[in-house]
Amino acid sequence: xxxxxxxxxxxxxxxxxxxxxxxxxxxxxxxxxxxxxxxxxxxxxxxxxxxxxxxxxxxxxxxxxxxxxxxxxxxxxxxxxxxxxxxxxxxxxxxxxxxxxxxxxxxxxxxxxxxxxxxxxxxxxxxxxxxxxxxxxxxxxxxxxxxxxxxxxxxxxxxxxxxxxxxxxxxxxxxxxxxxxxxxxxxxxxxxxxxxxx
Amino acid sequence: xxxxxxxxxxxxxxxxxxxxxxxxxxxxxxxxxxxxxxxxxxxxxxxxxxxxxxxxxxxxxxxxxxxxxxxxxxxxxxxxxxxxxxxxxxxxxxxxxxxxxxxxxxxxxxxxxxxxxxxxxxxxxxxxxxxxxxxxxxxxxxxxxxxxxxxxxxxxxxxxxxxxxxxxxxxxxxxxxxxxxxxxxxxxxxxxxxxxxxxxxxxxxxxxxxxxxxxxxxxxxxxxxxxxxxxxxxxxxxxxxxxx
Numbered sequence: 001x002x003x004x005x006x007x008x009x010x011x012x013x014x015x016x017x018x019x020x021x022x023x024x025x026x027x028x029x030x031x032x033x034x035x036x037x038x039x040x041x042x043x044x045x046x047x048x049x050x051x052x053x054x055x056x057x058x059x060x061x062x063x064x065x066x067x068x069x070x071x072x073x074x075x076x077x078x079x080x081x082x083x084x085x086x087x088x089x090x091x092x093x094x095x096x097x098x099x100x101x102x103x104x105x106x107x108x109x110x111x112x113x114x115x116x117x118x119x120x121x122x123x124x125x126x127x128x129x130x131x132x133x134x135x136x137x138x139x140x141x142x143x144x145x146x147x148x149x150x151x152x153x154x155x156x157x158x159x160x161x162x163x164x165x166x167x168x169x170x171x172x173x174x175x176x177x178x179x180x181x182x183x184x185x186x187x188x189x190x191x192x193x194x195x196x197x198x
Numbered sequence: 199x200x201x202x203x204x205x206x207x208x209x210x211x212x213x214x215x216x217x218x219x220x221x222x223x224x225x226x227x228x229x230x231x232x233x234x235x236x237x238x239x240x241x242x243x244x245x246x247x248x249x250x251x252x253x254x255x256x257x258x259x260x261x262x263x264x265x266x267x268x269x270x271x272x273x274x275x276x277x278x279x280x281x282x283x284x285x286x287x288x289x290x291x292x293x294x295x296x297x298x299x300x301x302x303x304x305x306x307x308x309x310x311x312x313x314x315x316x317x318x319x320x321x322x323x324x325x326x327x328x329x330x331x332x333x334x335x336x337x338x339x340x341x342x343x344x345x346x347x348x349x350x351x352x353x354x355x356x357x358x359x360x361x362x363x364x365x366x367x368x369x370x371x372x373x374x375x376x377x378x379x380x381x382x383x384x385x386x387x388x389x390x391x392x393x394x395x396x397x398x399x400x401x402x403x404x405x406x407x408x409x410x411x412x413x414x415x416x417x418x419x420x421x422x423x424x425x426x427x428x429x430x431x432x433x434x435x436x437x438x439x440x441x442x
Contacts, residue, residue: 045312087323088316088429090422165421166316198377 026060027068035068038197042067044082044167051193053186070190075155076175076183078190085166094132094163098125103134103161117141118157126160129195133162139177156180160191169194202246205229205238216246226251294344295355298366302337308372310336313384314363317392324432326439328392331362336384339366351375351413352383356391363391378424379415382408385428393435407431 026040035058038047042060050070052058058070070078089097097103104123111118122137136159141152154177162169171194173187202219203212206228214222219230219241229238232246242251314336321328341347351371355364365387372380386408389395397411398404406417408427418424 087320088421088425090425090429092422092426165425 027058029058034193035070036197037067040067042082044084046082046164046167046169047197048169049195049197050080051190053190076179077173078187079172079174081170081172083168083170085163085168088166089163091130091132091163095125097163098132098134098161104136107136107159111138121156128160128162128191131162131164131196133160135160153177158184158187158191162194164196200232200246202230202232204231204241219247220250294346297344298339298341298347298353301343302335302339302366305338305369308338310365310367310384313381314388317385317388320428321393321432324429324436326393326432326436329360331356331360331392333362333364335363336365336367338369338372340370341366341368342370352387354387354390357396358394359391360394363388365391375415376418378421379413379418381421382418382424382427383413385424386413389431395431395435 026042027035027037029035029052033052033054034049035052036047036049037043040047042065052070053072056070056072058068060068065081065083067080067082069080101123104120108118108120118138118140120136121139122135124135126133126135138157138159140155140157142155143150144153145151155174156177158173160171160173162171171191173183173191175183175187199215201213202216203210203214204219204222204224205211210231224230224241226240226242228241230241230244230247231238232244241247314334318328318330339353341350341353347353347368350368352365352367355366356362365384367383371383375383389409395409398407398409400411404410405414406423406427408424408431
């Protein structure tokens with residue numbers, strides 16, 4: 001797993017900054033509040049769906065590795081990115097990789113190298129639609145503009161790494177620190193609504 | 199010509215020639231006489247006929263002639279039929295291959311290169327190095343239509359020929375297969391063509407192996423089944439390469 005997660009890095013940049021995005025419609029929405037991504041060239045052959053909460057917006061992105069962004073406002077976001085793995089791994093092997101904690105160290109190192117100013121505060125093993133996942137919780141500071149001045153506000157982000165066949169799916173959630181307690185269960189339910197179609 | 203007489207119910211009969219005496223199949227103990235003998239003697243002790251009664255002589259033709267004729271006819275029939283089958287098989291295989299190659303087609307909605315690229319990625323991950331052949335053909339062909347390939351999910355013609363990959367996929371299988379079953383079949387055929395791997399013996403312990411000759415779709419329910427089977431194949435192959 002000695003590799004750089006471009007999608008994750010770009011997702012962090014999206015969360016922490018303001019990048020101009022080009023929108024297209026590479027997914028479809030259903031009346032029961034789900035977004036489906038099927039035969040989308042950016043998803044590396046992975047077809048999936050995810051629940052869309054009321055009053056949330058979903059849009060896709062042309063940024064490398066980033067499949068879609070969902071947001072309630074500028075402060076509460078969810079970003080989905082997909083990276084190609086080195087080879088296929090079974091769920092049993094993924095469970096071992098997830099429990100080893102290797103991914104915690106790798107992501108922390110990468111974020112330190114990029115100077116995001118993040119701190120790992122929790123790491124747990126999870127299951128998303130029967131696939132092993134690792135949830136990393138970070139605290140971070142974001143530059144927010146108030147008039148002409150820049151204020152550093154504390155945020156909490158969650159990185160959910162799902163090991164699926166020969167890809168790694170990263171779902172990143174993000175909100176101001178003071179809203180995290182209220183949103184953490186909401187984020188969990190949102191990520192747990194993710195499901196694979198093939 | 200010597201003349202023979204025999205006794206039956208106290209009366210003498212004759213004269214007969216030797217062949218006539220043989221044809222009569224006289225029982226042991228029957229007394230005979232012919233010129234040169236001093237007295238009547240049992241037929242089995244006579245010089246002329248003892249060979250028919252001492253047990254070492256068997257008139258095979260006489261006893262088994264119908265059996266021999268039937269066996270001979272059966273042998274001829276068997277040789278004719280087996281010859282026909284042999285030539286028919288050779289002709290069928292050749293005709294099938296020609297027909298398959300001639301009628302093979304691409305489906306724009308299916309990109310077999312994705313499978314090929316992943317196969318190369320995976321074998322390289324396990325340290326197996328191969329060169330991409332100049333000729334790569336992976337197409338659909340109606341294998342069910344041809345004798346010799348009925349019920350085949352796929353067939354490869356590049357085994358032991360490193361200059362080419364030539365695989366034909368049965369669309370009937372493909373359209374009904376799960377993702378894991380599709381990967382399983384393509385990787386199986388690519389192992390034949392690229393790694394020159396043969397089938398594993400048809401033993402119960404091999405039934406879940408990637409190179410088992412028959413694909414039991416009920417045992418390939420999830421991608422995990424394919425992933426673990428393909429990994430085992432690649433690891434063993436890489437070890438064999440290293441030991442050679």
